[in-house]
Amino acid sequence: MSERATRRQVMAVAAQFGIRVHDDGEKVSIDAPRYYVLKGSGLHFTDVRYGAAHGAWPKPEVWGEVLHDIRDGIEPCEDPECDCCHDDEGWAQWEERVRQEDAEDDHA
């Protein structure tokens, strides 16, 4: 972990690919859109943890790590029986969580 980036850089790349990036103060969660995975890792979602319990990384390095995870973009999930893509209930919960987080951000 040596790269550094800004939140602004990360959000610009995330917006380009439709990736959701959310910072809750302890970790930055990264979620690819439904039916897509992060091209760099093949993951539907991942977290970059940086809070005190995880070594309290400096923010520029946290954003550098997030940028590393998302900068290759996304690609379609190729698993026709993928548990993640076909979990309607899980996605409904995810959308609800996103709504709540966005509402909290608006009040922050």
Ligand SMILES: [Zn+2]
């Ligand atoms: Zn999938």
